Amino acid sequence: MRILGLDFGSKTVGVAVSDELLITAQGVEIVRRKSPSKLRQTLARIEEIIAEYKVDRIVLGYPKNMNNTEGERCEKTKEFGDMLARRTGLEVIYWDERLTTVAADRSMMETGIRRENRKEFVDEIAAIFILQGYLDYLSNSRS
Template identity: 45%
Template structure:
């Protein structure tokens, strides 16, 4: 069973997919969406879930550094519930604190320009969210 990892941002959703054994996460794409309309990512996300035979979703849960959940976290929780109902797959919310910072650091070390980093940062954050989950499960 493959697992999808999602980094849900205000304008884009970073997408990563595991291998069939659930050992490694690979960055797949970034989907542009409107967070006020959860259905805006359905076409692309549905294609990915179907074509990769996804059996579970891991969605990053942005928490404040003190562990509380702010506005972005509430949106991620609502989107997780939507995904679970829409695609009939279990969803796990995964603490994503500092994943975007870590992804930015990796991309800086790879010497990517700012414009190139901007294009892949959400996908890289999705990889880190999914890989974190895979490593602990």
């Protein structure tokens, strides 16, 4: 069993996958789309990744505002999550993603990745942070 972690954005979707023991999250790729409204190819690629890694659950970053309210991005994320659930038949879990992009950027800065190169990786690393947060939650709830 593996879990897929996604950081859904207007132009990209960062993708991470868990190991089979559900301990660690690893980055897979960033799925890029030509237009925010063009999701067919994005969903098709995610379905390929699900099949390749034998995923049985999806964790989708949920972009609440810092004051815990839900804005337009939450609505778009819910729509995307609903599409994913319909197309894949898998459970989609919404996971608070506040500050994951900030943490991803900080992590890259600490490892010496140049500012101009960080944007290329930030969504994938944010997906790792989202999924790792969920995996840690699972681990702690089993203890």
